[in-house]
Amino acid sequence: xxxxxxxxxxxxxxxxxxxxxxxxxxxxxxxxxxxxxxxxxxxxxxxxxxxxxxxxxxxxxxxxxxxxxxxxxxxxxxxxxxxxxxxxxxxxxxxxxxxxxxxxxxxxxxxxxxxxxxxxxxxxxxxxxxxxxxxxxxxxxxxxxxxxxxxxxxxxxxxxxxxxxxxxxxxxxxxxxxxxxxxxxxxxxxxxxxxxxxxxxxxxxxxxxxxxxxxxxxxxxxxxxxxxxxxxxxxxxxxxxxxxxxxxxxxxxxxxxxxxxxxxxxxxxxxxxxxxxxxxxxxxxxxxxxxxxxxxxxxxxxxxxxxxxxxxxxxxxxxxxxxxxxxxxxxxxxxxxxxxxxxxxxxxxxxxxxxxxxxxxxxxxxxxxxxxxxxxxxxxxxxxxxxxxxxxxxxxxxxxxxxxxxxxxxxxxxxxxxxxxxxxxxxxxxx
Amino acid sequence: xxxxxxxxxxxxxxxxxxxxxxxxxxxxxxxxxxxxxxxxxxxxxxxxxxxxxxxxxxxxxxxxxxxxxxxxxxxxxxxxxxxxxxxxxxxxxxxxxxxxxxxxxxxxxxxxxxxxxxxxxxxxxxxxxxxxxxxxxxxxxxxxxxxxxxxxxxxxxxxxxxxxxxxxxxxxxxxxxxxxxxxxxxxxxxxxxxxxxxxxxxxxxxxxxxxxxxxxxxxxxxxxxxxxxxxxxxxxxxxxxxxxxxxxxxxxxxxxxxxxxxxxxxxxxxxxxxxxxxxxxxxxxxxxxxxxxxxxxxxxxxxxxxxxxxxxxxxxxxxxxxxxxxxxxxxxxxxxxxxxxxxxxxxxxxxxxxxxxxxxxxxxxxxxxxxxxxxxxxxxxxxxxxxxxxxxxxxxxxxxxxxxxxxxxxxxxxxxxxxxxxxxxxxxxxx
Numbered sequence: 001x002x003x004x005x006x007x008x009x010x011x012x013x014x015x016x017x018x019x020x021x022x023x024x025x026x027x028x029x030x031x032x033x034x035x036x037x038x039x040x041x042x043x044x045x046x047x048x049x050x051x052x053x054x055x056x057x058x059x060x061x062x063x064x065x066x067x068x069x070x071x072x073x074x075x076x077x078x079x080x081x082x083x084x085x086x087x088x089x090x091x092x093x094x095x096x097x098x099x100x101x102x103x104x105x106x107x108x109x110x111x112x113x114x115x116x117x118x119x120x121x122x123x124x125x126x127x128x129x130x131x132x133x134x135x136x137x138x139x140x141x142x143x144x145x146x147x148x149x150x151x152x153x154x155x156x157x158x159x160x161x162x163x164x165x166x167x168x169x170x171x172x173x174x175x176x177x178x179x180x181x182x183x184x185x186x187x188x189x190x191x192x193x194x195x196x197x198x199x200x201x202x203x204x205x206x207x208x209x210x211x212x213x214x215x216x217x218x219x220x221x222x223x224x225x226x227x228x229x230x231x232x233x234x235x236x237x238x239x240x241x242x243x244x245x246x247x248x249x250x251x252x253x254x255x256x257x258x259x260x261x262x263x264x265x266x267x268x269x270x271x272x273x274x275x276x277x278x279x280x281x282x283x284x285x286x287x288x289x290x291x292x293x294x295x296x297x298x299x300x301x302x303x304x305x306x307x308x309x310x311x312x313x314x315x316x317x318x319x320x321x322x323x324x325x326x327x328x329x330x331x332x333x334x335x336x337x338x339x340x341x342x343x344x345x346x347x348x349x350x351x352x353x354x355x356x357x358x359x360x361x362x363x364x365x366x367x368x369x370x371x372x373x374x375x376x377x378x379x380x381x382x383x384x385x386x387x388x389x390x391x392x393x394x395x396x397x398x399x400x401x402x403x404x405x406x407x408x409x410x411x412x413x414x415x416x417x418x419x420x421x422x423x424x425x426x427x428x429x430x431x
Numbered sequence: 432x433x434x435x436x437x438x439x440x441x442x443x444x445x446x447x448x449x450x451x452x453x454x455x456x457x458x459x460x461x462x463x464x465x466x467x468x469x470x471x472x473x474x475x476x477x478x479x480x481x482x483x484x485x486x487x488x489x490x491x492x493x494x495x496x497x498x499x500x501x502x503x504x505x506x507x508x509x510x511x512x513x514x515x516x517x518x519x520x521x522x523x524x525x526x527x528x529x530x531x532x533x534x535x536x537x538x539x540x541x542x543x544x545x546x547x548x549x550x551x552x553x554x555x556x557x558x559x560x561x562x563x564x565x566x567x568x569x570x571x572x573x574x575x576x577x578x579x580x581x582x583x584x585x586x587x588x589x590x591x592x593x594x595x596x597x598x599x600x601x602x603x604x605x606x607x608x609x610x611x612x613x614x615x616x617x618x619x620x621x622x623x624x625x626x627x628x629x630x631x632x633x634x635x636x637x638x639x640x641x642x643x644x645x646x647x648x649x650x651x652x653x654x655x656x657x658x659x660x661x662x663x664x665x666x667x668x669x670x671x672x673x674x675x676x677x678x679x680x681x682x683x684x685x686x687x688x689x690x691x692x693x694x695x696x697x698x699x700x701x702x703x704x705x706x707x708x709x710x711x712x713x714x715x716x717x718x719x720x721x722x723x724x725x726x727x728x729x730x731x732x733x734x735x736x737x738x739x740x741x742x743x744x745x746x747x748x749x750x751x752x753x754x755x756x757x758x759x760x761x762x763x764x765x766x767x768x769x770x771x772x773x774x775x776x777x778x779x780x781x782x783x784x785x786x787x788x789x790x791x792x793x794x795x796x797x798x799x800x801x802x803x804x805x806x807x808x809x810x811x812x813x814x815x816x817x818x819x820x821x822x823x824x825x826x827x828x829x830x831x832x833x834x835x836x837x838x839x840x841x842x843x844x845x846x847x848x849x850x851x852x853x854x855x856x857x858x859x860x861x862x
Contacts, residue, residue, distance in 0.1 A: 029489075029493050031493065031494045031495075031496060032494075034496075036496065038496070038497050041497050042492075042496055042497045044493070044496065045488065045489070045492050045493035049488060050485065050488050050489050050493070053484060053485075053488055053719065054481065054484075054485060057476065057480060057481050057484055057665075057723070058460075058476070058481050060666075061473075061476050061665055061666055062460050062462065062475070062476035062481070063462045063463075064462075065462060065465075065467065065469070065473055065475065065803065066469050066472050066473045066803065066805070067798075068666070069666075074666060074667075100531070100532070100535070100714075101531070101688070101713060101714025101715055101716070102714055102715075103686065103688030103689065103690075103713050103714030104531070104535060104686060104688070104713055104714055107685070107686055111578075131700055132700075133700075135689055135692070135695075135698050135699065135700060136688045136689035136690075136714065138700050138701070138702070139687045139688060139689060139692065139701075139702040140686070140687060140688060142687065142701065142702050143683060143685050143686070143687035143702065144685070146683065147542075147685050154700060228715070234488070234492055234717075234718070234719055235491075235492055235499065235500075235505060235715075235717075235718035235719065236505075236715045236716045236717045236718045236719075236721075237717060238717060239714070252574055252577065254538070254574050254575070254578050255534065255535060255538055255571070255574070256570045256571060256573065256574035257532070257534030257535070257567045257570055257571060258534065258566055258567035258570060259534075259567075261566070261570065264566075266808070267566050267807070267808060268566065269562055269563075269564075269566060269569050269585060270569070270570075270573065271569070271570035271573050271574065282532060282534050282535055283531075283532025283533055283534030283535055283567065283670070284532055284533070284659070284666075284667045285532070285667045286665075286666075286667045286668065286669060286717040286719075286720030286721075287665070287666035287667045287720070288484065288665055288666065288667075288717075288719050288720045288723055289717030289718070289719045289720040290667075290717075292488070292719055367498075372496065372497065374497070376698070377697070377698060
């Protein structure tokens with residue numbers, strides 16, 4: 001979709017100058033000298049966060065102390081943030097809470113989904129998911145299956161349809177794949193599952209704030225997602241959980257703590273779940289980290305006048321199109337393959353490049369030059385996937401010239417075989 | 432144990448002047464004009480926290496971004512804080528992690544305890560606890576029992592011994608009762624349970640940092656506790672979990688997320704639990720809130736040279752003895768009763784006063800005067816408990832003159848019937 005005329009630095013500068021979303025980057029404090037293409041792992045710092053958090057710490061905690069549960073609105077922060085997030089994922093006010101971690105929220109909704117699906121059809125004993133789903137999702141499902149004597153069936157993306165048999169209770173998918181950036185058609189897959197009597201749980205970790213999501217439009221059943229990636233909520237920010245109103249009041253979720261009680265401050269010895277999604281709360285939440293998440297969500301609220309997710313999506317696709325085109329033109333002949341779908345309808349907000357050898361070292365060499373992406377291992381077990389260089393493009397703060405510069409660094413790293421230096425070939429933990 | 436000569440303001444001032452722990456209050460930013468007797472609900476702000484959190488936000492997150500998982504030690508923060516906390520509860524390095532909420536950690540250890548107890552004796556189908564245990568503990572146990580077809584049996588404290596039958600798998604108790612401040616003899620109760628083939632899960636929410644705890648000495652099996660009360664970790668601070676090494680490698684806990692995996696960054700599709708307590712981790716943790724908890728723990732580390740928990744305990748008992756003596760001498764004739772045991776061996780670090788009428792309003796009147804305690808309802812259902820005025824005494828930052836002043840305010844509120852004013856009789860949410 002790109003033409004030669006766009007593939008110059010000057011053309012990229014012109015696109016930045018004409019970009020109506022360009023001003024949004026002023027909402028963030030970007031690290032100096034860095035092109036940050038890792039917002040899909042940890043989003044950047046909203047400019048308002050330092051001041052907001054200082055106020056939470058020194059005034060709300062330090063001075064007002066316990067009364068801040070009321071006066072500073074700590075009590076309903078999980079629900080207020082949920083309401084603020086809801087429009088980004090096609091949910092309505094009162095249907096979302098920001099709380100706990102993605103893994104824990106998945107445990108809650110997967111438990112509830114199994115209870116609902118199996119109440120009507122106890123013979124349905126399977127959860128189906130993708131083998132390349134983010135591992136913690138698979139671990140949580142594996143744990144639940146082990147505990148309840150059920151079966152987790154893992155398939156490749158193209159095998160999902162055939163796996164939706166009458167043995168299946170729940171289909172659990174991540175909307176945008178963390179490794180490849182490939183995106184499912186949520187409405188089509190959900191309809192296919194529902195036609196087979198199967199409930200759908202969607203993980204929106206790489207979707208919320210990155211691509212338009214319409215949970216109601218898709219008829220989805222349950223969704224969970226992450227606060228610290230595209231929502232820019234800070235390291236380990238609390239996650240979120242959405243439950244369709246048709247399911248919200250059915251069954252307890254098993255983590256039945258006092259914050260999910262209908263009247264937590266009555267201190268009754270027996271549990272009565274709150275109506276709606278509030279029963280998906282459990283214990284007291286980390287207020288300082290929740291307050292940082294609010295600063296991330298505030299940027300999306302501020303962006304609403306600019307067209308919000310539709311405008312962000314258009315820019316995201318323009319950025320990823322540009323990156324693909326530039327890599328293919330300027331980095332040809334170095335064995336890079338494209339792991340991310342070219343089809344817009346199947347692409348999230350990241351581009352992943354495959355390479356047989358040196359992917360880790362190339363990422364390290366780029367980081368040394370201030371271009372921050374990340375590395376994901378191929379799954380050696382099946383040999384199905386090569387090692388991956390992963391680049392996230394967050395339209396809130398990444399511009400077209402950033403893309404040009406990133407590819408130019410990649411070109412130089414490859415041309416000069418810079419990545420073969422020993423210092424770029426020492427492995428350590430990565431996220 | 433107090434004599435008349437100690438019951439003057441001047442005597443209290445003299446005790447403060449002679450107190451070797453007096454300097455510890457300099458580690459905190461205390462709210463001006465306030466006597467804060469609610470550290471058992473939300474601890475105060477450590478002086479170092481504002482600077483530390485600002486550094487985490489602006490440098491570790493804002494500038495260093497994703498590399499802080501390695502360079503700032505975010506990855507192993509849950510375990511480093513666990514090691515720092517361990518000496519306060521009689522645990523060893525490598526046995527504790529700081530993570531998630533108290534409720535969620537209870538779900539993990541209660542699940543594991545049930546699995547272990549019932550592996551050898553599947554006929555044991557009961558969890559025993561106290562009816563006046565903190566409600567979220569009961570809710571979590573109720574949820575687990577419902578899910579697994581087990582039975583939760585609630586008894587009064589004096590009935591625990593008789594309830595420890597061969598039908599019981601797990602005894603789940605809170606060490607110091609949140610309502611009354613009554614403390615169990617952990618070693619004796621654990622021994623009694625073990626003699627009956629029953630495992631013990633201890634909630635240390637009102638113990639850690641408040642009273643000496645010796646989990647190994649007591650032979651306890653599992654423990655969990657709270658970061659935001661006596662540990663001064665900030666609002667909703669992550670909680671902690673301890674597992675005795677004899678149990679740690681047996682069974683998965685059901686929240687089998689990637690942070691509890693033996694090799695989380697191998698991204699394998701199947702779950703392999705980490706050895707030891709690390710398998711009690713689940714998802715990514717809120718780093719900013721965890722960093723605040725570290726500031727709270729740092730004060731205990733700094734206090735170690737002063738004798739640590741034994742010295743803090745001696746001062747705590749002196750403070751609560753003084754409060755009881757002053758209330759009984761100076762507030763007599765107003766219908767206040769003592770809900771907290773006089774016996775030191777049975778008392779936590781709080782004093783609770785019972786009253787037939789007006790407890791809520793008296794607490795409100797005291798708060799208006801800058802004396803912050805809190806109110807807990809009696810359980811009207813059984814008629815067993817009256818409404819309670821609850822006062823926590825944190826020896827890290829409360830002094831003897833503070834106690835004198837607090838009781839003097841209470842005396843004035845009662846003498847002038849100040850609490851009967853309408854503005855102190857409007858009910859709202861309390862924590």
